Amino acid sequence: MLALLLTALMFSRGLSMDSRGTSFTTAFPENIAFYFPKTYNLLKITVLFNDTAVNITSLANGNSTTKSGVSNGTILTLNLTKDVEEYRFVPSNKSFRITSNKNITVLSVSGWEGRFQSHVVEPDQNLGTVYQVPLLNIQFTNNQFQAPATLLFNLRLMIINAADKDNTVTIKKVDPSGQSLEDKVTLGPLSLIQIKTNVSVKEINAEFNVSVILTHPCLDGINCSCNMVRSQLKPQSSGDQIATFPVPPIFNITQIQVTTKRPFRVAQGVYSVQNSITVYNSTDILPLFSNNLNQNFLISTSVPVTLHLISPGLILDIMSTSMFSGCFLVDFNSTQSGALVIANTSSTSGVQINDQPLASNVMWRILNGTGFSWAMVEAQQIGTIWHQTDKIGVYMIERLDIWTIYGSPAITLGMTPDRSGCLLNSENFVLGDDKMSWSLSREYCMETADELATLNTLDNQNKLSLYLAQEEVTDGWISLRRSLYSTNWYWKSEDHSPPNVTFTYWAYGQPEKPEKGLCASISLDTPTKFMWKSARCCSENKPVCFNRPKYFSFNKTVHQMLNGSSEESA
Known part of the structure; x- marks a missing residue:
């Protein structure tokens, strides 16, 4: 059923490589025009790590x-009124800044009369200073969207300053005669401006990072439906x-719009110079x-570009x-929802939803010429x-009413596939900045990381060598030490792993007698192969x-509303 609904998809947003961050800047465009006063606006924040402050x-x-x-897994929701929406074409401060001490994701949701549309807010580190604006074919758009030309010519660009200082923005245009024009505006810290595109705006160029949203408050679709769009x-x-x-x-693809500022080559299927064609502009x-694309569903380009698929609605x-990743978060606001998943044809059985494999009745279909399948x-x-x-691609699909479906790429949580689940951060080793005793090093690691490093396998030893190969040449503490009673070596691990020592990597002549040292350090020096030696626990080394x-x-x-109530999902 969901596949049939996709023919009515409205407007979607782009996806960066990672949706996680600690700073986000966003705003709410006008929603479903002024004649629907009861609109709803939400910010939904997904917390990924324990002890997060937002x-x-x-x-x-x-x-x-x-x-x-x-805590990890908490969804914070902030309800906002229609007053937060910006409908004017003047500089404005109707923006929001979301910050946190650890990585989070942010979903902006707009709706009216039970119809909701979600929009993944990009973290500030994914923003830029130069944006190419897609060129919509107005004659096509008028016919397919069944909208008056005045509506299409009033598509809007919302430009939001993501910097905490004044930001000069240059709006580059081309008039009907082909003459290049420029308008300049200075935005205050975190402020915004909304402009009409009039199909003449080609490029946004800012002094510092900005967020650029293409939007319309009430674009006519099919069967007299009206929908806000934003990308x-x-x-x-x-x-x-x-x-x-x-x-x-x-x-039902009618256009594939490319945005670029430099010439590139494009091919249908796997890229080669012989089967590609040069494209000079958007x-x-x-x-x-x-x-x-009826026989081969792969497009290849010689350089990175942005592709906008355009179909009726x-x-x-x-x-x-x-942009494929190991794990995506899907967050739906309507009851008739689903996800479009693209995976390598040879490994579709590895796709999981939450802690379970996909249902046996999920039907995978081959994407000809790509090596991928979709479901x-x-x-x-x-x-x-x-x-x-393997890495996969996921789009969120939501049904708004009998005619209208909204879709967008899902929220990227983790780039790296992992057999154990949705991996947010891979294991890693970190060298402390200051030298201190073994006991203080253990406390330091428990406060700033998880624990003092335990190298109880050759695999762990090799991983540490790779992580710390570029660090300064020094000695570092690991969690190996001697018992005060038996003088036997054991691992002081914080995750309740076995303390017994089954693997060692002592340097020549090590370890020395107990009176020479009850703790173990590691030489962070590639020529010495990161070997261990015993040391006095009160001596000072950097914590590993x-x-x-x-x-x-x-x-x-x-789920927690920011007014204090909470609801746990099954």
């Missing part, structure tokens, strides 16, 4: 909401690596493909394989879709700390 500040009134000591644009791409875009074949590239940023997966209100060994892998606790998700 602050939400409204720049318009200075109000600040803070929540401290929040957070991605900054101009850089690099020279080949990009590949698997395209789900369920869409344009619709669909006419370049002889079979209109649909504008969708297509995920390149470089529609019915999902819970919130959950994770992840893969044990270890962080265990962190996973998202999807089975312990708790």
Whole structure:
């Protein structure tokens, strides 16, 4: 059923490589026009790590909401009124800044009369200073969206200053005669401006990072339906690596708009110079493909670009394989929802939803010419879709009413696949800044990481060598020490792992007699192969700390309204 609903998808946003961050800047565009006064706006914040502190500040009134000591898996929701929406075309301070002491994700939700649309807010580190604005074919749009030309020409760009200082923004345009024009505006700290695109705006160029949202408050769709649309644009791409875009074949594709500022080559199928065509600027590239993607659902480009798939009622940023990840969070606000999953055909069995494999009745369909397959997966209100060994692509699909569906790429939680679950952070070793005793080193590591490093296997020893190979040459404490009673060596681990020593990596002549030292240090020097030696516990070395892998606790998700009430999900 969900596959049939996709033909009515409205407007979607782009996806960066990682949706997690500690600082976010966003705003709410006008929602469903002025004649629907009862609209709803929400900020939904997913906490990924224990003991997280979150602050939400409204720049318009200075109000600040803070929540401290929040646990992994908690969803914080802040309800906002229609007053937060910006409908004017003037500089404004109707923006929000969300900050935290540990990584979180932010979902912005707008709705009216039970219809909700979600929009993944990009963290500030994913923003940029240069944005190419997609060029919509107005004649096509008028015919397919069944909207008056005045509506289409009034698509808007909301430009939000993500810097805590004044930011000069240059708006580059082209008039009907082809003449280049520029407007400049200076935005105050975290302020915004909304402008009409008039299909003439080609580029946004800022002094410091900005967020750019393409939006319309009430774009006519089909059967007299009206829907707000918004798409957070991605900054101009850089690099020279080949990009590949698997395209789900369920869409009635009418255009594929590319945004770029430099010439590149594009191919249908696997990229090669022989089968590619040069494209010089932002344009619709669909006419370049002889079979209109009916036989081969892979687009390849010689450099990274942004592709917008356009279909009747649909504008969708297509995920390149470089944006595929090990784990995604799906967060739905309507009862008829699901996820579109793209995975390697040879490993579809590795796709998991929460802590279970996909249901046996999920039907995988091959994407010709790509090596990938796709499937529609019915999902819970919130959950994770992840893969044990490979990266996948996931889109969130929500039904708003009988005619209208909203879709967007899902929230990226973890880049690296892992057999144990939705991996947020891989295990790692960290060297402390200051020298201290063994006991103080243990306390330091318990406060700033998980524990003092335990090297009880050759694999752990080799991992530490890789992590700390570039550190300064010094000695560091590990969690190995002697018993005061028996003088036998044991591991002082904080995760209740066996204390007995089954693996050692002593340097020549080590360890020395107990009276020479009851604790063990490691030489952080590549030529000496990171070997161990005994040392007096009161002597000073740098602590070698270890962080265990962190996973998202999807089975312990708790919803908390920021007014104090909470509800735990099953």
